[in-house]
Amino acid sequence: MIDLFLARYVYLFVLVLLAVGLYAVLAKSDLVKKVIGLTIFSTAIYLFFIEGSLQEGGTAPVIDERGSDPALYVDPLPHLLILTAIVVGVGVVGVALALLVRLYRTHGTLDEDRIAARLAGRDDEAARGQDDEAERGRNGEAAPGRDDDTSGGASGSPGDGR
Amino acid sequence: MNQLPILPLLPLLFGSILAVLAGLWRPRAAQVVAVASAALSLAASLVGLLRVIPDGSMSYEIGGWPPPIGIEYVLDPLSAFMACIVALIGLLIVIYPVDAAFDLRPTRGVPLYPLALLLLTGLMGVMLSGDLFHLFVFLEIYAISTYGLVSLGGDRATFAALRYLLLGTVGSGLYLLGVGFLYFSTGTLNMVDMAAMLPDIADSPTVLGAMGLIVIGLALKMALFPLHVWLPDAHSYSPPGVAALLAAVQVKAGAYALVRILFDVFGPAYTETGGVPVSTALIWFGMAGIVVGSVMAIRQTDIKRLLAYSTVAQLGYIGLGIGLASPIALIGALLHVLNHAMMKSGLFLVAGGIIQRTGLKSIPRFAGLGKRMPWTMAGFAIAALSMVGIPPLAGFWSKFYLVWATVDVGHWIAAVVVVGSSLFTMVYFLKLFEQVFVREPTEDVVATAVEPSGRVVGTVSVLGAAIVLVGLFNATIVRQVIAPIAERMLG
Numbered sequence: 001m002i003d004l005f006l007a008r009y010v011y012l013f014v015l016v017l018l019a020v021g022l023y024a025v026l027a028k029s030d031l032v033k034k035v036i037g038l039t040i041f042s043t044a045i046y047l048f049f050i051e052g053s054l055q056e057g058g059t060a061p062v063i064d065e066r067g068s069d070p071a072l073y074v075d076p077l078p079h080l081l082i083l084t085a086i087v088v089g090v091g092v093v094g095v096a097l098a099l100l101v102r103l104y105r106t107h108g109t110l111d112e113d114r115i116a117a118r119l120a121g122r123d124d125e126a127a128r129g130q131d132d133e134a135e136r137g138r139n140g141e142a143a144p145g146r147d148d149d150t151s152g153g154a155s156g157s158p159g160d161g162r
Numbered sequence: 163m164n165q166l167p168i169l170p171l172l173p174l175l176f177g178s179i180l181a182v183l184a185g186l187w188r189p190r191a192a193q194v195v196a197v198a199s200a201a202l203s204l205a206a207s208l209v210g211l212l213r214v215i216p217d218g219s220m221s222y223e224i225g226g227w228p229p230p231i232g233i234e235y236v237l238d239p240l241s242a243f244m245a246c247i248v249a250l251i252g253l254l255i256v257i258y259p260v261d262a263a264f265d266l267r268p269t270r271g272v273p274l275y276p277l278a279l280l281l282l283t284g285l286m287g288v289m290l291s292g293d294l295f296h297l298f299v300f301l302e303i304y305a306i307s308t309y310g311l312v313s314l315g316g317d318r319a320t321f322a323a324l325r326y327l328l329l330g331t332v333g334s335g336l337y338l339l340g341v342g343f344l345y346f347s348t349g350t351l352n353m354v355d356m357a358a359m360l361p362d363i364a365d366s367p368t369v370l371g372a373m374g375l376i377v378i379g380l381a382l383k384m385a386l387f388p389l390h391v392w393l394p395d396a397h398s399y400s401p402p403g404v405a406a407l408l409a410a411v412q413v414k415a416g417a418y419a420l421v422r423i424l425f426d427v428f429g430p431a432y433t434e435t436g437g438v439p440v441s442t443a444l445i446w447f448g449m450a451g452i453v454v455g456s457v458m459a460i461r462q463t464d465i466k467r468l469l470a471y472s473t474v475a476q477l478g479y480i481g482l483g484i485g486l487a488s489p490i491a492l493i494g495a496l497l498h499v500l501n502h503a504m505m506k507s508g509l510f511l512v513a514g515g516i517i518q519r520t521g522l523k524s525i526p527r528f529a530g531l532g533k534r535m536p537w538t539m540a541g542f543a544i545a546a547l548s549m550v551g552i553p554p555l556a557g558f559w560s561k562f563y564l565v566w567a568t569v570d571v572g573h574w575i576a577a578v579v580v581v582g583s584s585l586f587t588m589v590y591f592l593k594l595f596e597q598v599f600v601r602e603p604t605e606d607v608v609a610t611a612v613e614p615s616g617r618v619v620g621t622v623s624v625l626g627a628a629i630v631l632v633g634l635f636n637a638t639i640v641r642q643v644i645a646p647i648a649e650r651m652l653g
Contacts (some may be wrong), residue, residue, distance in 0.1 A: 018339075025328050035329055041332060045339050052346045078345070081295050085338060088302045092331050095309050099324040106317050119318050 010051045017044035031103070031110045035096045042089045046082045053078035166210050167222040167237035170245045173202035176251075178279035185273060196256040196275040200282065204249035211242040215642060221292060229292070229350035229642045236292035240647045243496070244289040244418050247503050251410045252282040254621045255403050258511060262315055262518040262618060263403025271464045274314070281407065291305040294341045294351045294427070295417060298334060301383065305330050308412060312400040322395035329392045333382030340375030340444045343368050357427050364431035373428055377420065377440050384416025386444075387451030390474045394458075397470035402514025405466060409473045410507035414499050419478045421495070424484065425651040433487050433652070444485025449579045451478030456586035460593075463515045463525050468590060469506065472549065475583060476502045479564060482576060486567050492648040493640060494563030500639075501548065501556040501632065508545035508625035512538055515614035515622065520607040525594055530603030534611040539598055541622035546591040548629045551584045556632040559640075 005012070017040055024037020053075040061073040100110060107115050177199025185192035203462060219238030223229060237245075237645070240525060255263060256278060264274050284304025290395045291297045309330075312323040345351055347368045348359045363369055378389070385393040393413070424432045455475030462468040476498065483495025515538050516531065517523060532539045548557035561580060568577040603609040613619060632639060 025332055031324065038328055038331055041335055045342070048339065049342050052342060055572050077340075077351075084295075084299060088299060091306055092327065094303065094322065095306055096324065096327050099309070099313055099320055099327065102313070102320050103324065106320075115321055119321060 010047070014044045014048045014051065017041075017047065021099055029112045031100055031115075034112070035093065035100065038096070039089070039093060042085070046085060049078040049082045049085075164220070165222055166206070166213060167220050167235040167290055168224075169206035170203045170210060170236075171283060171290055173199040173206070174283040174286055175280050177202075178276045178283060181275040181279055182273055185275065190208050192273075192275040193260060195221075196279055197253065199279060200249060200253040200256050203282070203286065204246070204253050206335070207242060207245040209251045210237050211239070211246050211643070213237075213241050214242050215646075218608045230350045231354040233296050234292035234352060234354075235290045236353070237290060239643060240418075240422070240496075240651075241289045242356045243643055243647065244499070245286055245415070245596060247414070247500055248282060248285045248289060248411045251407065251503055251507050252278070254507065254624060256409050256509075257617060258403050258406075258514070259518070259615055259617050262514040262614070264401045265405075268650075275310075277307045277310050278404075278407065279417050281412065282306075282313060284636070285411055285415045288419055292353050294344065294353060294356070294423075295338075296341065296351075298338050298341060299420070301334050301337065301415070304412065304415060305334065305383075308408065311404045312396050312408075314404065317337045317399040319401075322392070322399045326392040326396045329382060329389075333379045333389070335379070336375045337379030340372040340379060343372035343375065347372075349648070353422070353427050353532035357429055360428060361430050364428075369428075369460075371430060373424075373432065373440060374615070376423055377444070380416045380420045380423070381444075381447075382416075384413050384420065384480070385456055385477055387447050387474060387475060387478060390451065390477070392456075393474055394467060394470045397473060398464060398467040402510050402517060405470070405512070406507040406510035409469065409510060410503040413473065413477060414480075414503060417477070417484070417495075417499060420484055421492070425492070425511075426628055434540060437615050440484045441487050444481050445573065445576060446485075448478045448480075448482030448485055450643035451475060451481060452579055452583045453478075453586075456583050456590075460590045462590075465516070465525055465528075465594075466510070466523060468525070468594075469509050469513065472587070473502075473506060474591070475587070476549075478504070479580070481581070483564055483567065486571055486573065486576070487652070488566075488571055489645075489648040489652045490563055490570055491567035492652060493644050494560050494567055496559035496644050496647065497563060497636075499639065501560045501629070504625050504628050504632065505548050505557055508541060508622055508629065509549075511618065511622050511625070512542040513543070515618040518618065519611050519614050520605070522605065522607065525597055527605050528594070528597045528608070529605070530598075530608050531611065534600040534603070534608060535613050537619045538614055538622055541619075541626035542598070543595070544626040544629055546594065548633070550591055554630075554636075556629045556636070559633060559636045561564070563640075 005036045017127050021041025021044060025041065028034055028037060054073065055074045058072055058074040061076045103115060104110055106117055115147060177195055180199070181192040181195040184195045214237055220235055221237070222235040224233045224235065227233070256275065260274065281304050284300045285309060287300030287303065288297055291300060309323045309327045313320045341351070344356060347363060347366065348356050350356050350359065351607060360369060382389040397408055400408065452475050455471050455473070459468050459471035459475065462471060479498050480495045483491045483498065510651060515535070516528070519535070522528060544555065548555035551558045551561045561584065565577055565580050568574070568580060583620070
């Protein structure tokens with residue numbers, strides 16, 4: 001059992017990272033935290049590929065006098081795939097950040113629930129006219145478990161005045 | 163003509179770069195470039211379809227590296243069929259006037275057409291790729307351009323795009339993880355190569371886990387219930403032309419990848435073993451999607467939102483057809499991919515025409531539009547009746563094959579759901595028909611409305627005519643194109 005764990009602990013770590021990332025994407029209400037969760041989730045997948053390609057005692061796959069025994073070389077293909085996947089991931093995060101900037105400029109907050117509330121029931125002028133403190137209090141009541149610094153930091157932003 | 167498998171892709175890829183430059187010079191020129199490249203791509207796809215129907219499949223090795231080491235592009239009847247749909251719908255969308263399609267005047271520097279062409283490039287790459295990782299890259303290419311295009315629809319659309327980005331990236335991440343499982347158990351990424359190795363290890367937990375991950379990831383991409391949560395917002399807030407592109411072909415890329423991987427790569431591991439109940443899950447979630455999507459569509463008053471929920475329901479049909487995994491069901495699912503592409507893009511383009519001329523989105527205010535815009539509304543009526551499934555229009559036939567398949571395998575609940583959902587569809591389109599054709603105008607903008615511009619009417623008429631023709635010549639299309647595909651995949 002302990003041998004299996006020692007041989008496979010990286011996969012366990014990958015699993016934990018996947019869970020953390022997915023939890024952040026689904027459960028956090030701060031959009032920046034969601035994007036961070038997304039990055040953690042993708043990184044876990046990269047780690048999984050790198051760990052899978054590992055060859056104990058293997059070396060870089062350059063054909064030399066040692067012949068073509070696959071046990072002597074690290075599998076290079078997953079590295080290549082992950083380089084591509086990292087580039088793709090950077091593109092996605094870039095788009096996500098651009099969208100976040102646009103949302104912040106319009107709403108002055110990055111809290112998903114507050115943006116959704118502003119977009120749904122009340123139109124923008126009504127939402128803008130409301131007292132910021134009252135708004136924060138109501139959100140706090142609706143979701144008592146949420147960490148306050150997030151919504152507080154976001155709602156105290158200068159964007160509300162625009 | 164050995165390069166034929168990659169030819170539908172190249173005009174779109176180079177067109178998107180060229181359109182950036184053309185857009186910097188003259189905004190109008192970008193559209194011209196886009197129309198030209200989509201038309202070239204359509205021509206290449208059609209030639210490809212005509213070539214592969216008698217000859218079987220063709221493949222192209224990038225850089226001269228033979229598979230399984232190199233990346234392979236495969237043109238077989240299924241990918242050629244899908245490539246034709248993508249190129250045809252793409253061509254119609256880029257012909258459609260820019261202010262109606264994107265809610266924007268063509269301005270210097272806003273890369274509308276490059277993004278649209280990049281979206282089409284990604285879709286075309288998904289259709290043509292013969293390599294699992296290459297397919298992932300194209301999934302992300304089309305996804306990234308989708309996020310950009312959706313966010314053009316304004317404030318709500320930006321929020322919808324971000325939510326879609328979060329879920330869509332998780333979906334492609336799960337797909338990539340599944341591909342990793344498969345790679346480490348077979349040592350290859352080439353689909354043909356992997357399909358040859360998988361039957362021996364079909365029962366291993368790694369392969370079954372990979373199947374689960376890939377199915378969940380692609381179901382998120384194709385918005386199969388209950389993973390459809392991103393779709394209604396993204397489709398209803400994005401500009402009409404973008405929504406037409408997304409509903410008609412973008413979600414179908416996920417469906418195509420699902421068909422390709424489940425039937426071609428997993429093959430017996432999917433259809434025979436019972437280790438992971440993937441097909442049962444697809445059947446039940448497909449049916450749930452049909453019911454939920456239809457019921458939600460009835461409750462909507464915004465036309466684009468109604469169409470978006472209707473898309474959820476129609477994707478349920480495709481999921482159901484994939485889940486039933488019989489040749490007839492697969493014919494139904496593939497035919498529905500074609501039919502839904504024509505019907506839903508037609509309906510969104512009509513909605514775009516209405517919004518362009520009147521600015522109205524709410525259905526109760528549409529009263530009397532039928533008399534003011536007879537041609538557009540005739541196209542709308544054809545597409546809507548086809549959605550309901552009135553013979554001999556195209557939409558009837560895909561439902562007919564699906565009902566036949568459910569009866570054939572003895573799944574009576576699915577038969578009831580498919581037939582019953584036609585009634586739901588009828589309810590929400592009758593509501594629209596009553597407003598549009600029976601009522602007298604109540605809004606001033608309607609009373610003075612005129613027919614949308616020629617290009618709106620033209621694209622809508624092409625789609626309306628296509629719906630009628632595909633319905634009438636249905637037997638030919640099924641016998642020549644779709645039935646051999648289903649035979650080959652499940653025979």
